[in-house]
Amino acid sequence: EAxxxxxPRYLVIGTGKKITLECSQTMGHDKMYWYQQDPGMELHLIHxxxxxxxxxxxxxxxxxxxxxxxxxxxxxTLESARPSHTxxxxxxxxxPRAGDTEAFFGQGTRLTVV
Amino acid sequence: AQSVTQPDIHITVSEGASLELRCNYSxxxxxxxxxxxxxxxxxxxLLLKYFSGDTLVQGIKGFEAEFKRSxxxxxxxxxxxHWSDAAEYxxxxxxxxxxxxxxxxxxxxxxxxx
Numbered sequence: 001e002a003x004x005x006x007x008p009r010y011l012v013i014g015t016g017k018k019i020t021l022e023c024s025q026t027m028g029h030d031k032m033y034w035y036q037q038d039p040g041m042e043l044h045l046i047h048x049x050x051x052x053x054x055x056x057x058x059x060x061x062x063x064x065x066x067x068x069x070x071x072x073x074x075x076x077t078l079e080s081a082r083p084s085h086t087x088x089x090x091x092x093x094x095x096p097r098a099g100d101t102e103a104f105f106g107q108g109t110r111l112t113v114v
Numbered sequence: 115a116q117s118v119t120q121p122d123i124h125i126t127v128s129e130g131a132s133l134e135l136r137c138n139y140s141x142x143x144x145x146x147x148x149x150x151x152x153x154x155x156x157x158x159x160l161l162l163k164y165f166s167g168d169t170l171v172q173g174i175k176g177f178e179a180e181f182k183r184s185x186x187x188x189x190x191x192x193x194x195x196h197w198s199d200a201a202e203y204x205x206x207x208x209x210x211x212x213x214x215x216x217x218x219x220x221x222x223x224x225x226x227x228x
Contacts (some may be wrong), residue, residue, distance in 0.1 A: 033215070041221075043219040048215060108155075
């Protein structure tokens with residue numbers, strides 16, 4: 001059982017609001033990722049981090065930002081939510097020191113912006 | 115750039131029947147290949163993975179997959195499907211030599227009829 005947690009699971013919020021999606025893992029993994037999944041669509045990497053104070057943008061452009069101040073925590077922030085941000089956001093982690101052979105996923109946050 | 119194609123968007127099988135989900139990849143080197151399953155409202159669970167060696171890999175829940183380099187395929191199979199297998203299945207390829215920065219296919223939704 002993977003120990004990676006996302007909160008909230010579901011969020012409905014109005015346009016223009018600032019939101020932060022939380023992701024925490026207790027496995028001590030160096031690498032963490034955010035994927036965006038639109039309904040019925042594939043997952044796209046939007047952010048990743050290879051360690052504390054390291055963040056990079058992924059393949060899909062996103063207006064969100066991330067931070068990595070602690071190894072276990074990788075929050076994603078939207079400064080001003082818009083309906084186009086409605087999606088499911090999945091956080092994941094992997095560990096290069098263990099061969100980096102598996103990415104563990106959280107249960108996701110389903111965001112709806114109205 | 116790497117890419118993954120899952121040609122079947124939706125498949126329906128009867129309980130007890132065999133299953134094969136197709137996955138084709140485009141990659142410049144020896145790929146790290148994965149199959150994940152996603153139940154409604156849940157995150158992703160790893161079914162199996164291939165890095166090297168034996169081209170037939172066994173996974174959890176009775177699933178297996180065969181890597182065929184000549185066909186650039188990594189098809190998922192199960193001899194006898196159970197109603198609980200109904201879910202979304204994603205094929206993915208990782209960044210060189212790792213499970214990092216996964217590129218996913220569009221997924222195949224499996225429906226199981228009783």
